[in-house]
Amino acid sequence: MLQNLSIRNIAIADNIDIDWQTGMTSISGETGAGKSILLNSLSLALGDRADSNVVRYGEKRAEVVAAFDISRIEAAKQWLSERDLDDGNECLLRRTVSHEGRSRAFINGQPVPLAELKVLGEHLIDIHSQHAHQSLLRHDTHLKLLDEYAGHEKHLQQVKDAWISWQGLDRKLKALSQTNEEREARRQLLEYQCQELEALELVEDEVELLETEFRRIQQSESLLLQSHSAREALADENGDNATQAIKMALHRLQKIDDKSDTLSNAITLLDSAVIQLEECATDLDAYIDSITVDDERSHYLESRLDEIHTLSRKHHISSEQLFEFSQELQAEYAQLNDSQGSLEELTTEVAARKKVYDKCAKQLSEKRKASAIIFAKEVIEKLNQLAMPGAQFKVVFLPQSKATTSGVDTVEYQISLNPGQPAQPLAKVASGGELSRVSLAIQVICAEHSTIPTLVFDEVDVGISGATAEIVGHMLRQVGTRGQVICVTHLPQVAALGHNHCIVEKQRNAQSTTSTIKRLNPEHRIDEIARMLGGIDITAQTRAHAEEMLRTSVRAH
Numbered sequence: 358m359l360q361n362l363s364i365r366n367i368a369i370a371d372n373i374d375i376d377w378q379t380g381m382t383s384i385s386g387e388t389g390a391g392k393s394i395l396l397n398s399l400s401l402a403l404g405d406r407a408d409s410n411v412v413r414y415g416e417k418r419a420e421v422v423a424a425f426d427i428s429r430i431e432a433a434k435q436w437l438s439e440r441d442l443d444d445g446n447e448c449l450l451r452r453t454v455s456h457e458g459r460s461r462a463f464i465n466g467q468p469v470p471l472a473e474l475k476v477l478g479e480h481l482i483d484i485h486s487q488h489a490h491q492s493l494l495r496h497d498t499h500l501k502l503l504d505e506y507a508g509h510e511k512h513l514q515q516v517k518d519a520w521i522s523w524q525g526l527d528r529k530l531k532a533l534s535q536t537n538e539e540r541e542a543r544r545q546l547l548e549y550q551c552q553e554l555e556a557l558e559l560v561e562d563e564v565e566l567l568e569t570e571f572r573r574i575q576q577s578e579s580l581l582l583q584s585h586s587a588r589e590a591l592a593d594e595n596g597d598n599a600t601q602a603i604k605m606a607l608h609r610l611q612k613i614d615d616k617s618d619t620l621s622n623a624i625t626l627l628d629s630a631v632i633q634l635e636e637c638a639t640d641l642d643a644y645i646d647s648i649t650v651d652d653e654r655s656h657y658l659e660s661r662l663d664e665i666h667t668l669s670r671k672h673h674i675s676s677e678q679l680f681e682f683s684q685e686l687q688a689e690y691a692q693l694n695d696s697q698g699s700l701e702e703l704t705t706e707v708a709a710r711k712k713v714y715d716k717c718a719k720q721l722s723e724k725r726k727a728s729a730i731i732f733a734k735e736v737i738e739k740l741n742q743l744a745m746p747g748a749q750f751k752v753v754f755l756p757q758s759k760a761t762t763s764g765v766d767t768v769e770y771q772i773s774l775n776p777g778q779p780a781q782p783l784a785k786v787a788s789g790g791e792l793s794r795v796s797l798a799i800q801v802i803c804a805e806h807s808t809i810p811t812l813v814f815d816e817v818d819v820g821i822s823g824a825t826a827e828i829v830g831h832m833l834r835q836v837g838t839r840g841q842v843i844c845v846t847h848l849p850q851v852a853a854l855g856h857n858h859c860i861v862e863k864q865r866n867a868q869s870t871t872s873t874i875k876r877l878n879p880e881h882r883i884d885e886i887a888r889m890l891g892g893i894d895i896t897a898q899t900r901a902h903a904e905e906m907l908r909t910s911v912r913a914h
Contacts, residue, residue, distance in 0.1 A: 358377070358379060358425065358426050358429075358810045358811050358840060358841040359377045359399075359423060359424075359425055359481075359482065359811045359841060359843070360376065360377060360424045360425060360426050361374070361375070361376050361377065361422075361423070361424040362374075362375055362377065362395075362398070362399060362402075362421070362422075362423050362424075363420075363421065363422040363423075363424075364394070364395070364398045364420075364421050365419060365420040365421070366412060366413035366416040366418065366419045366420065367394060367397070367398050367401075367411050367412070367413060367419045367421060368391070368394045368397075368411060368413060368872070369391060369394065369413065369863070369870050369871055369872050370391060370394050370395075370398070370413070370871065370872045370873075371413060371416075371869075371871050373395075373398075373872070373873065373874055375859070375874055375875075375876070377841065377843070378841075378856070378857050379837075379840065379841050379856075380834075380837045380838065380841070380842070380855075380856030380857060381833055381834045381836070381837030381838075381842040381844060381854065381855045381856050381857070382837075382841075382842065382843050382844065382855055382856065382857040382858070382859060383844055383846060383851065383852040383853075383854070383855030383857070383858045383859070384843065384844065384845045384846070384858075384859050384860075384861060384874075385845075385846060385847070385852050385858070385859075385860055385861070385885060385889060386860050386861035386862060387862075387863070388847075389863065390861045390862055390863045390872060391861050391862075391863060391872025391873075391874075392845050392861045394872055395845075395861060395872075395874060396484070396813065396815055396845065397411070398421045399421070399423065399482070399484075399813070400484065401421050401452045401454070402421045402422070402423040402450045402451070402452050402474075402478070403423070403450070403474065403475065403478030403479075403481070403482060403484075404452075404462065404471055404472070404473075404474035404475025404476075404477075404478050405475075406460075406471075407452075407454045407460055408454075408458050409454065409455070409456050409457060409458035411454055412454055412455070412456045416456065417455065417456050418453055418454065418455050418456065419453065419454045420451070420452070420453045420454075421451070421452050422449065422450070422451045422452075423449075423450045423451075424447065424448070424449050424450075425447070425448040425449075425450070425481050425811075426446060426447065426448075427446055427447070427448045427481070428446035429810060430480060430481065430809075430810060432480045432808075433448065433477060433480040433481060434446075436476070436477055436480060437464070437465070437477070440473070442464045442465050442467055442469070443465070444465040447465075448464070448465060448477075448481070449463075449464070449465050449466065450462075450463070450464060450474060450477070450478070450481075451463040451464075451466075452474070462474040464477060480809065481809070481811060482809065482811045482812070482813060483804070483807055483809045483811070483812050483813070484813040484815065485800045485804070485812065485813065485814045485815065485817050486815050486817075493770065493783055493792060493795065493796050493799075494783060494784045496755075496767055496768065496769055499752070499768045499769060499770050500725075500763065500766060500767065500768050502799055502803060503725060503728060503729060503732060503752060503768060504725070504763075505803050505806075505807075506728065506732050506799075506802060506803050506806055507724065507725065507728035507732070507806075508806065508808075509721060509724060509725070509728075512717070512720060512721045512724060513721065513763060513764075515717045515721075516714070516717045516718050516721050516762065516763065516764050517762045517763070519710070519713050519714040519717045519718075520714055520760065520761070520762045521762070522710050522713070522714075523707065523710035523711050523713070523714045526703065526706060526707050526710055527707050527710075527711075529703060530700070530703045530704060530707050533692070533693075533700055533703065534700065540693060543693060544690065544693040544694065547686055547689060547690040547693065548690060550672075550686055551683075551686055551687050551690050553668070554668070554679075554683040554686065554687075555683075557664060557665065557668060557683075559665065559679060559680050559683060560680070561680050562680075563665075563680070564662075564665055564676045564677055564679070564680075565677065567658055567661055567662050567665075568662065570654075570658060571655070571658040571659065571662060574651065574654065574655045574658065575655070577648055577649070578655070580648055581645065581648045584641060584644055584645045584648070585645065587641060588638060588641045588642065588645065591634055591637060591638045591641065592634070592635075592638045599634060600631065600634045600635060600638065603627055603630050603631050603634065604631055606627055607624065607627040607628060607631060610623060610624050610627065611624060662676075665679060714760065718760065718764045718765045719765075721764045721766075722754075722764060722765060722766050725754075725764075725766055725768070726754065729752035729754075729768070730752075732752060732802070733750050733751055733752050735802050736750040736795070736798050736799060736802060737749065737750050739797075739798035739799075739801060739802060739832075740794065740795065740798050742828050742832070743794045743797065743798060743821070743825050743828060743829070744794075744824065744825045744828075745774070745791070745794060747774075747775060747776045748772060748773065748774050749772065749773040749780055750770070750771070750772050750780075750795075751770070751771045751772070751780045752768050752769075752770060752771075753768065753769045753770075753771050753780075754766055754767070754768055755767040755768065755769055769782055770782070770783050770795075771783070772786060772795065773786075774786060774791065783795065792820075793819055793820030793821060794820070794821060794825070796817070797817050797818065797821070797829060800814070800817055801829075801832045801833070801836065804836045804842075805835075805836055805839075810840040810841055811840065811841045811842075811843070812836065812840070812841070812842050812843070813842075813843045813844075813845075814833060814842065814843070814844045814845065814846075815845045816845050816846060816847065817844075818846055818847075818848050818851050821848075822848065822850075823850070826848045826850035826851055827850040827851075827854070829848075829850075829851055830848075830850050830851040830852075830853065830854030830855075830910070831854060833851065833854070834854045834855065834856070834910075837855075837856060847889070848889070849886050849889035849890045849903070849906065850906070852885070852886060852889060853886050853903070853906040853907050853909075853910050854910045857876065858876070858877045858882045858885065859874055859875065859876050859877065860874070860875060860877055860881075860885050861873070861874045862874075862875075879907075882907065883900060883903050883904050883907065884900070884903075886903035886906060886907060887899045887900045887902070887903040890902055890903055890906075
C-alpha cells in the first residue's frame with residue numbers, strides 16, 4: 358500500500374509530504390485548490406509522461422517520491438526480484454523532471470527506464486478516473502473491464518504469446534511467398550553481398566579488438582616520439598643539450614680563483630646536476646628501449662580497419678554491426694536457396710501455431726462468456742443500489758473475424774433503463790448522469806475483485822447527489838476495509854464516509870501561490886463537511902448536520 362507521498366516543485370505545490378493510512382481516505386477542497394496536482398504527481402511517480410510544464414515556475418527541477426509497503430504484493434516483489442531491484446518489503450519510486458523537460462526515473466535508488474516504472478506501477482496502484490464513464494462508449498474498454506473483473510491476466514498472456522508466435526512466423530512465410538522473379542532477384546543480390554562479406558573474413562568482435570590494438574600502437578608511437586625528444590634535449594649527438602650546457606658552466610666556474618662559500622655551493626650544485634642529468638639520460642634510454650613499435654602491424658591494422666569501415670558505409674551500418682549483419686544476410690541467403698522446402702515446412706508450422714492460438718483464444722472466449730453472466734448480475738445489483746431500479750444490463754458478444762493479441766472477442770455493454778424495453782448500446786439510451794452511475798457501478802465491482810491493494814478514485818461520483826451519493830460512499834468505504842482507497846470528492850455524503858479525511862488548500866501571499874494538503878482532526882473534519890454542505894456561510898445548523906453525518910457513518914459500519 359501507499360505509505361508516503363512527497364512532492365517538490367510540481368505546478369503550484371512547492372513542498373508536500375503526507376503519510377497515508379489503510380481504509381478509505383477522503384480528499385476534498387475547493388475547486389482549483391490543487392487536488393489534481395496531487396493525483397498528477399502520483400501518476401508521475403507511476404510512470405506517466407511529463408514535460409517541463411509540470412515544474413513550478415522559477416524552479417530548476419520537480420520531484421515526486423512515493424513509498425510503498427509491498428509485503429502483501431507478491432507480483433511486485435517477484436517483479437523487483439527478477440530485475441535485482443528488490444529492497445525487502447519497501448519500494449521507493451522516484452521521478453524527477455527538469456525545467457528543460459528532461460525526466461529521470463528511479464526504483465529503490467536505481468535508475469530505470471520510464472517504461473519499467475510504469476509496469477511496476479500497475480502492480481501497486483489502480484487509478485479510476487473521473488472521465489472513465491466516457492470510455493464506456495468504446496468497445497475495447499468493455500472487453501478490458503470484463504477481463505479485469507474476471508482476472509483473465511494469465512489466459513490473456515497465453516493468447517498474446519500464441520498470437521506473437523503465430524504472426525511472427527506468418528510474416529516470414531509471406532516474405533518467402535513472393536513471386537519467383539522477386540525471390541530470384543533477391544537471391545542474386547544476397548549472393549553478391551555474401552561473397553563480398555565472406556572475402557572480408559570478419560570474425561565476431563574483431564572491430565573492437567582491432568581498434569583497441571591500433572590505439573595502443575598509436576599511443577606507443579607518440580610515447581616514443583616524446584621520449585626521444587626529451588632524450589635529445591638532455592644529451593644529443595651534436596652537443597647542443599642541457600647536459601653539455603651545464604658541464605660548460607661548471608668548467609668555467611671551476612677556473613675562477615675564488616674560495617667563497619656561495620661559489621663553492623654553486624659548483625657543487627652544478628656538479629650534482631650533471632650527475633642527475635646523466636642518470637636521467639640513462640633511465641630514458643632504458644625506457645625508450647622498452648617501447649616496441651611494430652610499423653608493419655600498425656599498417657596492417659589501419660588497412661584492415663579501412664576495409665571494414667568502407668564495407669560498413671556501403672551497407673549504411675556501423676562497423677560494430679557488420680558481423681551480425683553478415684550473419685543475417687547469410688541466413689536469409691541460405692533460406693532463399695532452400696525456399697521450396699522452407700515454404701512447405703513454414704506453411705505446416707504456421708498452421709500448427711495458428712491452431713495453438715485458436716485453442717487459447719477459444720478457452721479465453723469461453724471463460725469470458727461465463728464471467729459475463731455473473732458480471733452483468735453484479736452490475737444490475739449495484740445499479741439498483743444507485744437509484745436505477747428495474748435497469749437491466751447485458752454483456753453482448755459481437756461477431757469478430759480478425760484475430761488480435763487479446764483474442765477473437767468483441768463485447769458490447771447494453772442496458773435497458775425501463776422494464777419492458779429492449780437492451781440497447783449505452784451510447785444510445787444512457788444520459789450523462791446515468792452513464793456516470795453505470796461507470797461507477799462497474800468500477801466499484803472491479804475494485805471489489807482487484808488484487809491491487811491501493812485504489813484511487815478521482816471524482817468518480819460526478820453526476821450523482823443526495824441519497825445516491827451516500828450509497829456510493831458506503832460502497833467505497835466497504836472496498837477500503839480490504840485495503841486502501843483514496844477518494845477525491847466534492848460530495849459531503851461521500852467524504853463523510855471515509856475512515857480518514859485530508860483537505861487540499863491553496864495559500865496565497867504577495868509573492869507566490871502554493872497548494873498544501875493536511876490531515877483533518879475530528880473537529881476540523883466537521884468544519885470541512887459543513888463547508889461542503891453549506892458553501893460560504895456555515896451556520897450552526899449546517900455544522901450540526903455535518904456532525905450528524907459523521908456520527909451516522911460510524912454507526913453504519
